[in-house]
Amino acid sequence: MRLLASPLRPPGAAGDHHGVRRLRMWAPARVPVRLPGHMPVLGRRRPWTRLAPPDLPLDDPLAAALTGWGSPAGGIALVLPDRLTRHGAATLLAATRQVFPGAGPLVLLHRGAGGGSLLRTLRRESRGLDLLTVEMPPGASGAAAFAARDLAMAAAAAGHAGLHEVDIDADGLAWTTSWTEKAFPKDRPPLDEGDLVVVTGGLGGLGRTVARRLAERLGVQPVLLDHVDPTTPQAQGRLAGLRTSGLPFVHLPVDVTDPEAVRAVLRGVTRSRPISAIVHCAGTIEGGPVRGIELPDLMRVAAPKVEGLRAVLSAADPRRLKVVLAFGSILARVPHGNAGAYALANELLRREVDRLAATAPGPRYLTAEWSIWDGAGVAAESGAVAVARQAGYAPIRLAEGLAAVERLLAWRGPGTNVLISEESPDAITSRKESRHERA
Ligand SMILES: NC(=O)c1ccc[n+]([C@@H]2O[C@H](COP(=O)([O-])OP(=O)(O)OC[C@H]3O[C@@H](n4cnc5c(N)ncnc54)[C@H](OP(=O)(O)O)[C@@H]3O)[C@@H](O)[C@H]2O)c1
Structure with a gap:
């Protein structure tokens, strides 16, 4: 097919009346977060509801790390792997129906499957939910999950924990996302x-x-x-x-x-x-x-x-x-x-x-x-x-x-x-x- 000739103007060239003037571009930037130390929960503990898709292997280190989770108000721990499968999406939706204000936090622990955007939206729709999303790299070990567990416990112990989203890297360091302007x-x-x-x-x-x-x-x-x-x-x-x-x-x-x-x-x-x-x-x-x-x-x-x-x-x-x-x-x-x-x-x-x-x-x-x-x-x-x-x-x-x-x-x-x-x-x-x- 013959192309019609059109004068090519490099973007941003002088006289470019269609340039980007007010619009701005932002890139995600990682900001370090200090992890709380392990917080023993004193007094009565209610066990957490554990949710994981049926296709997550039983010996998955994240799932294993959830054993014994508990806090005064209870809570829900949801584990997802590195991709959001159909089973994973169903489990994520199930979690959104089980979390309520004052009933302990919902902690999403995943290795890349995602789901944080859905939980954030849920919190926008239902006031008073305590949500924590912890993302680890694919293949993250149980040690990273234990760091996540400590975060969750701290969130539960703090009463109104709000919304927290943390990435834990392969070295166990924790980060959150902020935005920096880019040209x-x-x-x-x-x-x-x-x-x-x-x-x-x-x-x-x-x-x-x-x-x-x-x-x-x-x-x-x-x-x-x-x-x-x-x-x-x-x-x-x-x-x-x-x-x-x-x-x-x-x-x-x-x-x-x-x-x-x-x-x-x-x-x-x-x-x-x-x-x-x-x-x-x-x-x-x-x-x-x-x-x-x-x-x-x-x-x-x-x-x-x-x-x-x-x-x-x-x-x-x-x-x-x-x-x-x-x-x-x-x-x-x-x-x-x-x-x-x-x-x-x-x-x-x-x-x-x-x-x-x-x-x-x-x-x-x-x-x-x-x-x-x-x-x-x-x-x-x-x-x-x-x-x-x-x-x-x-x-x-x-x-x-x-x-x-x-x-x-x-x-x-x-x-x-x-x-x-x-x-x-x-x-x-x-x-x-x-x-x-x-x-
Ligand atoms: N408009 C905005 O302000 C805005 C802001 C942020 C991001 N975006 C994103 O930018 C993209 C374009 O947005 P838009 O405003 O142009 O939306 P749009 O007018 O609805 O255009 C999307 C087109 O994709 C077609 N489509 C959907 N599913 C398809 C499929 N399975 N196979 C083939 N075609 C399919 C839709 O057809 P049908 O309508 O028949 O389904 C529609 O023609 C979208 O991905 C949107 O999420 C838009």
Whole structure:
């Protein structure tokens, strides 16, 4: 397919009226935490409820370390391994239904499975819960679990423990996450004119707009993957808008959670050129309180994010793939009531990208955890942007968001995730937390 010539301007060049001005980028930074010493619990102890998925081996050191946990108020200890399986997700949901204010803390102990975003959302919805999430590296030993046990005991003994999230590293040192501002990359993305860029969720609000921007500015050829029925009037309108732009694009209707179907539809376009970049925008948002979420809901929301990314990657040649940019959400970091399933889906996406970066090297991987976008996308279309504005949050202006996407394609690290928001996530969290405490 012949590409239409478009003048290429390097991002950030003089006269670039679509640069990133007010939008800011934040990267997670580790802050050391002092672990409390082992605290013997005096007086009567109530045993803790132990929850672990049935597929966790019985001799797992984390599960073993939970034996004998107890505290005056009792509590729940939930152990998850390095990935959130279906069993693990069911156990996580079971825990959210068993924890209540004053009934002792819920301690989630995991080696990468995640779940903290769901628990944070639960606490936003139900005041007075004491939650502690302890993450250890994959393969962490029982010693790390004993350190976690001491933390949990201290939390239980402290009465109102609130929310704590701690990472324990392989050396047993404890860390928490804070955010530092980073400059957007200034380089041109490593993409050449005519490169194939797969955009999942490509008929959605942001996917379509991003694809257009990249075709206009970089001369790349977007390949839009989306499961929207192309015969519907809405899809027809969107496709017509893209066609009249005169930009080269290919639209392939497919469910991105089906790897075989994804490979089959991409076979035709990749015969002559490899996939150079993946911009993973497929996703779905479903609202509702955490305690009302059923397992199929959770899996349905997570699938396009996690399975979708894996499926598209399975169709690409890792030696030729240059960039993988995944669209995550700030809600995985800063909780918002009624968005637990979506928060967890985005947390799982980030974890999957991190895992891929460690195990499938080649392309540059990045998860961008976006604040709410104005001007395009599901939040703008559903009226959520207006609500966010009323609540004092500054949405991302479309032109700035698009400029940021272009810059992020040039991301070289360090790290594989950033958060994009005008306001620091720490500031948003503490504002929300003080509102929560006052409510
Ligand atoms: N908009 C925002 O403010 C915002 C903020 C932070 C993060 N994000 C993330 O950015 C991405 C794009 O958001 P958006 O606002 O453009 O949402 P959107 O308009 O709903 O676009 C997402 C697209 O993905 C499609 N999709 C969902 N599941 C799929 C599947 N299994 N296979 C193929 N296509 C599938 C959707 O089709 P259906 O609609 O038919 O399901 C939709 O066309 C999402 O991942 C979202 O989580 C958005």
